[in-house]
Amino acid sequence: MSRITYVNGQYVPHSHASVHIEDRGYQFADGVYEVFAVHDGKLIGEQGHLDRLAHSLGALQIDWPMAQRPFMVVVKEVVRRNHVKFGLVYIQVTRGVARRDHPFPANPISAMVITARKMAPLDKAVLNKGVKVITIPDIRWKRRDIKSIALLPNCLGKQQAREAGAFEAWQYDEDGTITEGTSSNAWIVTKDGELVTRQVGPTILNGITRLAVLEAAREAGLTIAERPFTIEEALEAKEAFVTSSTSHVKAVTQIDDKTVGNGHVGEITSKLLDLYVTYIEEKGGPIVTDRWN
Ligand SMILES: Cc1ncc(COP(=O)(O)O)c(C=O)c1O
Structure with missing residues (x-):
């Protein structure tokens, strides 16, 4: 079964998932990430990861790509579509796409990628x-x-x-x-x-x-x-x-x-x-x- 990845509003086959070459994450590492463990189909430490993501985004003045509630819906949907019972879900949020220039772009639109993958159960x-x-x-x-x-x-x-x-x-x-x-x-x-x-x-x-x-x-x-x-x-x-x-x-x-x-x-x-x-x-x-x- 092929993996499904979330990229900026769309669920796409993992092999076709891509972002723009001028995404600031790609050019400046201008972004943050989170990794949730999935244990027996459930996300571990959901609120903790959310709060830490809020901290990381806030410290870098990067906007949330969407409100926290729909964000969690999308995260869980990626886990569901990939049938992950044990594994991890990776979330990356960057300051988005802009002409390459060091200062923050005016009106940036945050970009988000979410992948999920199966791992061996905790042993x-x-x-x-x-x-x-x-x-x-x-x-x-x-x-x-x-x-x-x-x-x-x-x-x-x-x-x-x-x-x-x-x-x-x-x-x-x-x-x-x-x-x-x-x-x-x-x-x-x-x-x-x-x-x-x-x-x-x-x-x-x-x-x-x-x-x-x-x-x-x-x-x-x-x-x-x-x-x-x-x-x-x-x-x-x-x-x-x-x-x-x-x-x-x-x-x-x-x-x-x-x-x-x-x-x-x-x-x-x-x-x-x-x-x-x-x-x-x-x-x-x-x-x-x-x-x-
Ligand atoms: C540098 C660093 N420290 C600590 C951790 C452990 O964090 P967590 O328990 O939230 O996975 C990580 C996880 O990726 C890390 O990259």
């Missing part, structure tokens, strides 16, 4: 197999709270990870603290059992999965610290993992050349995966936060 056995991450300098811009489509540093970092046989690259800032992965948030559990992930702010993207895991961890009474942690702290950690809409809660058992803990998936990490799955199945996603930066 705890796979997620509980530890992966390796490498550490690399964070060379991104200073507004990482905006889910910008300008992802070149992220692509370079992920490629470096792949070439090193790693799943992800954890980026570190000038002060030696880990910010986040190239497409995921970074977490450690210290030797004292404290669950640590960086606090929100302009240095990271506030992951919807991050929010869900934080809430699930809070409800379970775990000790949590939202603060920066250094590379050294990560190398000394008892456990480590990453979170994202597509990786869920994925255990990290190696950072650079150092084995994390005893090299097996940690007790807290695997408990958090269970809590996360229960959480999204029962509540659909994190309670909305207005703290996006």
Whole structure:
């Protein structure tokens, strides 16, 4: 069955979907995106993604392509037309088409593309197999709270990870603290059992999965610290993992050349995966936060 993509008001066969060459997304990366996970036919963290999209669009003064209610109808329609039960839906909104010139065009018309694709259902056995991450300098811009489509540093970092046989690259800032992965948030559990992930702010993207895991961890009474942690702290950690809409809660058992803990998936990490799955199945996603930066 052929995939269907939404492009600026129309549902078209994926193979024929195209945008104008002077779309500012194409020429300036002048746009933002969201990725919703689809779990058992339902969108995870719907309100959180909507609010984060509003934050990204607002920060860049890009207009919503349509009101939020019809927007969600279209998103769900793309999922429906592609028969996605488990997978993801990708939404990209740009400042639209205009003659190439750096300042914003007068009266821009936002452009929107939505694609959906099937993925293997969340599998705890796979997620509980530890992966390796490498550490690399964070060379991104200073507004990482905006889910910008300008992802070149992220692509370079992920490629470096792949070439090193790693799943992800954890980026570190000038002060030696880990910010986040190239497409995921970074977490450690210290030797004292404290669950640590960086606090929100302009240095990271506030992951919807991050929010869900934080809430699930809070409800379970775990000790949590939202603060920066250094590379050294990560190398000394008892456990480590990453979170994202597509990786869920994925255990990290190696950072650079150092084995994390005893090299097996940690007790807290695997408990958090269970809590996360229960959480999204029962509540659909994190309670909305207005703290996006
Ligand atoms: C840089 C970055 N950080 C974190 C995340 C995790 O966000 P979420 O949990 O909303 O998927 C992503 C996801 O794409 C990302 O690109």
